[in-house]
Amino acid sequence: MTSTPRAVLAATFVPGEASGDAVRRFTREVMTAWAAPSVLPAAERLTEEMVAQADHAPFEVVWGHEGDSMRLEIRQKEPTGSHPEGPTIPVAEWGVTHSSGTRVQWARLTLPDASRRMAAEWAEESAPGPFWLGFLADASDLLAGTLDPDMVPAIIAQIVVPRLATWCAVYTCDEGLGPLRPAYLWHADEARIDALREQLAGVDIPSPEGPGTSMMSVASWQVLAVPLRARGRGLGVMCLGRGDRFPDDIIQFADDIGRRAALAMDNARLYAQQAAANRALQRSLLPPDEPEVPGLDYGVVYEPAGETNEVGGDFYDLFAVADGAWRFAIGDVCGTGPEAAAVTGLARHALRLLAREGHGVADVLYRLNEAILDEGERARFLTLLHGEITPVPEGLEIRLVSAGHPEALRLRPSGQVDVVATPQSLLGVFPEVTYEEDVVRLDHGDVLLAVTDGVTERRSGDRLLDDDGGLARLLAECAGLSAQAVAERIRRRVQDFASEPSADDLAILVLRAA
Structure with missing residues (x-):
């Protein structure tokens, strides 16, 4: 049964390491102001449990005094996490309500007689x-x-x-x-x-x-x-x-x-x-510039899916190595945030360093896998497509390895699409993994498409975009387009595939033999 509060005190908090102390301090201030020190331990524990179930977004803590009880609410814009569980401490009532895009977790603490009387007097005087x-x-x-x-x-x-x-x-x-x-x-x-x-x-x-x-x-x-x-x-x-x-x-x-x-x-x-x-x-974690590569037309689309305070796990790179060759990479680290960024940084810098020291594509992935595993508990698994581009008279020769990454596709000017890389073990899971290079020829006008799973696993109901070769069909429609036009068309089709915004990062790398 909902009562009209005699007094309300509220504050908004941003999740993080400091939020726990701030919420506890606010709860102590409320209990002190309402002369209810006897329920302070229960109030602090109740607040801690309910706040722990808030999603990773700003939330509001609202205490309402209702005479014989106090009501705690945790208000938050409709989160995406699981349904909150009930408190472990005894409460008079608890529940979860949803209204106008806001989820409200609430619970009511019954006041002992002495605290009830003192708090009621305070509330009547000040409300x-x-x-x-x-x-x-x-x-x-x-x-x-x-x-x-x-x-x-x-x-x-x-x-x-x-x-x-x-x-x-x-x-x-x-x-x-x-x-x-x-x-x-x-x-x-x-x-x-x-x-x-x-x-x-x-x-x-x-x-x-x-x-x-x-x-x-x-x-x-x-x-x-x-x-x-x-x-x-x-x-x-x-x-x-x-x-x-x-x-x-x-x-x-x-x-x-x-x-x-x-x-x-x-x-x-x-x-x-x-x-x-x-x-x-x-x-x-992204290339510092857009290099000009002889004989190569390339296009990139990169869209982190998180809020502005999140670092995505997808990345790409394109850089020069010795003897006129170039290396490219597109990868996806499990998760988001600082932990994923640490592995992304390790992968990107290790790729550049090892490639410029003369290590082949397969050897680079072997060494990168060992480096990720050396991170111990901080390690995150990583899917990666890494290759070396060498100009040849007919177009481009690409030596590449696909480590657990979505299929790389080649588009011919005729509209024919084929898979060009052999699936191999992803990085950061198994030690002592060896990798084998695939050699791919891009004749003039051929296109190589590489994407992360933000494209292939874009969901609409029970369907994924890449079900039954969906991505290959989209690519076949791009014959004759420039590399950037191919990337942009794929991006638009990914967006249009479902009405809701994507929940995953998206990276698209298109290489076209000019």
């Missing part, structure tokens, strides 16, 4: 009316709806104007370092924004590291300066202005919004930093 509860809930939803650090100040300002103040100015800094700088300014009367900006230009804004919320005057305005601090760091200041005195309850609401806003800002910054680091890592 706002239904309008303000809805306002705070809406504010939390809006702040949790973005991970763009540049958007958070704009959302903050438009939440509080005009409900709490006539105008709002948000100032930010780099985690308490450096001067505050204006990030966003909003006024209930848009025509007055420019004049207000001039009034605020010379104002000394209090530091976010100061003692707390403070009052000051700017021209005819009463200004409330609310520090934005999260996880012990000062991130900025939210300044609210109105023509009359700020009532005490508005100051309390402003402090509450400030805490929520600071957490949202910090989460967005952490997410953006992680995304930037992973983009840099992703770029480091």
